[in-house]
Structures are given as structure tokens and as C-alpha cells.
Amino acid sequence: MTPAGRSKQHPTRRTFLARAAGAASAGAFHPALAQRAARRVVVIGGGFAGATCARTLKRLDPRLVVTLVEPSTTYTACPFSNEVIGGIRELRDQEFTYDKLAGDGIELAKLAVTGIDPQARAVTTSEGTRISYERLVLTPGIDLRWDALPGYGAAAAERMPHAWKAGAQTDLLRRQLAAMEDGGLVVIAVPANPYRCPPGPYERASLIAHYLKMKKLRSKVIVLDAKDNFSKQKLFQQAWQQLYPGLLEWVPLSSGGKVTSVDPTTLTLATDFQTYKAAVANVIPPQKAGAIAEAAGVADRTGWCPIDPATFESTSQPMIHVVGDAAIAGAMPKSAFAANVQAKACAAAVTALLADATPTSPKLINTCYSLVAPDYGISVAGVYQPANGQLVEITGAGGISPLDAPASTRAAEASIADGWFRTLSAEVFG
Ligand SMILES: Cc1cc2nc3c(=O)[nH]c(=O)nc-3n(C[C@H](O)[C@H](O)[C@H](O)COP(=O)(O)OP(=O)(O)OC[C@H]3O[C@@H](n4cnc5c(N)ncnc54)[C@H](O)[C@@H]3O)c2cc1C
Numbered sequence: 001m002t003p004a005g006r007s008k009q010h011p012t013r014r015t016f017l018a019r020a021a022g023a024a025s026a027g028a029f030h031p032a033l034a035q036r037a038a039r040r041v042v043v044i045g046g047g048f049a050g051a052t053c054a055r056t057l058k059r060l061d062p063r064l065v066v067t068l069v070e071p072s073t074t075y076t077a078c079p080f081s082n083e084v085i086g087g088i089r090e091l092r093d094q095e096f097t098y099d100k101l102a103g104d105g106i107e108l109a110k111l112a113v114t115g116i117d118p119q120a121r122a123v124t125t126s127e128g129t130r131i132s133y134e135r136l137v138l139t140p141g142i143d144l145r146w147d148a149l150p151g152y153g154a155a156a157a158e159r160m161p162h163a164w165k166a167g168a169q170t171d172l173l174r175r176q177l178a179a180m181e182d183g184g185l186v187v188i189a190v191p192a193n194p195y196r197c198p199p200g201p202y203e204r205a206s207l208i209a210h211y212l213k214m215k216k217l218r219s220k221v222i223v224l225d226a227k228d229n230f231s232k233q234k235l236f237q238q239a240w241q242q243l244y245p246g247l248l249e250w251v252p253l254s255s256g257g258k259v260t261s262v263d264p265t266t267l268t269l270a271t272d273f274q275t276y277k278a279a280v281a282n283v284i285p286p287q288k289a290g291a292i293a294e295a296a297g298v299a300d301r302t303g304w305c306p307i308d309p310a311t312f313e314s315t316s317q318p319m320i321h322v323v324g325d326a327a328i329a330g331a332m333p334k335s336a337f338a339a340n341v342q343a344k345a346c347a348a349a350v351t352a353l354l355a356d357a358t359p360t361s362p363k364l365i366n367t368c369y370s371l372v373a374p375d376y377g378i379s380v381a382g383v384y385q386p387a388n389g390q391l392v393e394i395t396g397a398g399g400i401s402p403l404d405a406p407a408s409t410r411a412a413e414a415s416i417a418d419g420w421f422r423t424l425s426a427e428v429f430g
Helices: 013-023 031-037 048-060 081-085 099-103 168-179 200-215 233-243 291-295 336-354 407-429
Strands: 040-044 065-069 074-076 095-097 107-109 113-117 122-125 130-132 135-138 142-144 185-190 220-225 248-251 259-263 268-271 275-277 280-283 287-289 320-322 364-373 376-387 390-393
Touching (some): 040 048, 040 130, 048 065, 048 336, 048 407, 081 168, 081 200, 095 407, 113 291, 135 336, 168 280, 185 200, 200 220, 200 233, 200 248, 200 364, 233 248, 259 280, 287 291, 320 336, 336 364, 336 407, 364 407, 376 407
Parallel strands (some): 040 065, 040 135, 135 320, 185 280
Antiparallel strands (some): 074 095, 113 122, 122 130, 142 287, 364 376, 376 390
């Protein structure tokens, strides 16, 4: 057993793995023994959901052994990555480390989880070690469905970046835009719901249009959409009319917007109506929960993970909780804001369940900010609670930015969005 106090020292990889192996010696593993030996909660994934959950668990019950398993040493955040693509922010401003989490007494395993054994309550890591848990919190974010769009796959993404996981892909799309000749056509392919960050593609189109307005006035961005409606649609469209006339065109599903195949060698995107030849193609493919969710048996046929909305416990595997983008969170969108508040509610539920107490039913807030230009922000907020096995939106509790607001209101919202991201990242990683 690792005494909670001692874990404040940063364990080396070797000492950590030795402890982890001790907690679940292969072969003679017995869950009841592990329960007496250490109240260990394992968190898989160090994004907004996982890092928040690990920190909240430790804060709520410092005696818990909390192990965060995440293969990357640096987390690159998606919120505000559209600003990087639009050339008004640096990618390094999106990067965060886990050093402060280690200082909180959270055990960090810089590894990927490759298998989960729900019966034995143990996870297997990429180094072959096993870590036992009393409860497991799974927060692997999303994976892209490489088989969903004919012509599109991991190799095609090097020519037609998705930039839907921040990092190298964000940088690639930014560089492609910078290298594009004035007059080139930018095409963004947007999938049907559900996907990570519902307003994200429209914020991206806006900030690319802003870049074109500044640098390449003869160019244009076309959004090919697999749906007819989208988040904050009226606000976006009003802003596009005001700021980007002739620079940004949205083609909805009913006008032939759905992309049915792509060809990365010619940079063409086909719909049922016509073929578009892009100078820069940003293809955002359909998505699913991170692959480990399927391996754990917590994803359903949709590819996402059904959960109990009060505790975030999987409805198919007891003792495994799923939080963030990977979960089916009813009416809540897949956002960093939501991942953060869900993770706190989940941590409260996990600590209650470990103490044989009844978890309280949460009320969860989400706000999605979008930038249409650097000084033009809009937002939509909602409040959610469990009802009939789902997280449902409480009517009248949320709100949306007003249409026809003055420029000062839009500028204030842009500044609030910036403040929100700074506060969130400081809370989660700082
Ligand atoms: C362009 C864009 C803009 C966005 N803008 C906003 C915004 O303005 N506001 C907002 O609220 N949200 C925004 N989002 C959405 C937000 O980024 C996600 O909702 C959020 O990152 C979800 O957090 P998560 O922890 O569930 O997943 P992630 O942040 O993806 O974290 C998952 C982590 O799990 C790790 N992992 C995966 N598999 C394993 C494994 N097998 N073993 C160990 N670790 C594993 C990964 O390495 C990763 O670190 C945006 C998204 C995009 C794409």
C-alpha cells in the first residue's frame, strides 16, 4: 500500500510502477484484498475531465490513492485552438503539463491503458503492468471514425487535417492556410451530431474568414455541413453577414452540404450535388468515444458511453464511471466546460459511493463561448439535471447572447471567454 502522505513525493516511473504492480500482483489478484489494501481510484486520461476528476477526488478525500494514467507529458487544449488556426494565438499557449497534479499527491503514470478487466478491477498499461482499482474513471475523450467517410483516414489527415485533436494537426492546418495563395478556396467538412464541441466548426470558419479578410481577400471559406441547424446559428449568421460578406459560405445538408467522399491526392470533396476542389481542406470526420471505452465494454453501438446521469457510472459496467466527451450526457454538449463540471460531480459521487453514502443528484452548468472575430464573442449557457435516466436541460435556466447586440457587448463576451479559458486551465492544470 502507498500511504497517501508519502505520495506527495514525485514518484519516479520505476517506483510508481513498482507500487502499481504491488497493488495488483499478476495472477494472485483478489479484489477484496485490494479493497482492504488501498482505496485506489484510477483515472484514465488527463484532459479536462480526467485531470479535474483526479484533483477533485484527492481534494474531497486526501486518503484516497488517486492514479492518473495518461501517456502524454503535455496536454494540448482544443478550446481557443481555432485562434491558433486563425493566426492570432500561439500553439504553445494551448499547452499544459501535469507537474502541479503530482504536487497534489496524485500518482501519475505516463502510460496508455491498453486493457481493462472489469471483473478483476484492474487496468493493463502499455508497459504490461496492471493497476488495480476500487473504482475507475474513464475519460479518454474522442477518437475519429476513420472508416466513416470514404477516402478519409489517418494518412489522408496529413493532407486534409481534421485539427479536432489539438497539437500537430492544429499546426498543420495553420501552416497550410499561411502557405495558401490568395484566391485559394478553403473547405471545411462538418459531420452530423453528436461530435466534440458543437459550435467549434462555425467558430473555426469565422476565424479562418477573419484571417482571409486580413491577409487573403480574394480567397473564400465554404462550410459543407451534414446538418441543417447548428449551435448559436442565428448569432453566427448575423455576424457573418456583418463581418465576412462574400468571404464565408455555409452549405446546409438540404442544399447538398453533406460530404460523401474525399480524395486527398486531388484535395477534392464530393457531395451528392457537386465536387469542390480545395486549396486547403479541413475535414472533421464523425467521432466516437476514445478506443479504450470500447475495449472496456462501456461504449454502446453508437460508439459513445451510456451512464447513470447522477453518478456517471457506466450502465453496462459497474465500478467504471465515464466523464467528458466519451459519455452520453443527454442534452449536455461535449465541451471542456461540461467535462470539468461533470468530473467534479463524478468525483463527489465516487467518494460518496466509496463511503457507502448515497450520492446527491447534481445540477450541472455548461457555457459554450465562441469567437467570431478576436473582439466578437457569443455564448450559450444551459443548466442540466438528471431526469428519467438522462441529463436534461432545465427549461428557462440557461440563456444565449442577444441578437443585434452592440459591438461593446460582443467585445465584452470575447473578453469573458478569454477569462473563462484562463481560469479553467489554471484550475485544472495550474
Ligand atoms: C476546435 C475545438 C474548439 C473547442 N472549443 C471549446 C471551447 O471553446 N469551450 C469548450 O468548453 N470546449 C471546447 N472544445 C471541446 C473540448 O476540447 C472537449 O470537449 C474537451 O477537451 C473534452 O475533455 P475530455 O477530458 O473528455 O477529453 P480530452 O480533452 O480529449 O482528454 C482525453 C485524454 O485522454 C487521454 N487518453 C485517451 N486514451 C487513453 C488511454 N487509452 N490511456 C490513457 N489516456 C488516454 C488522451 O491522451 C487525452 O489527454 C473544443 C474542441 C475543439 C476540437
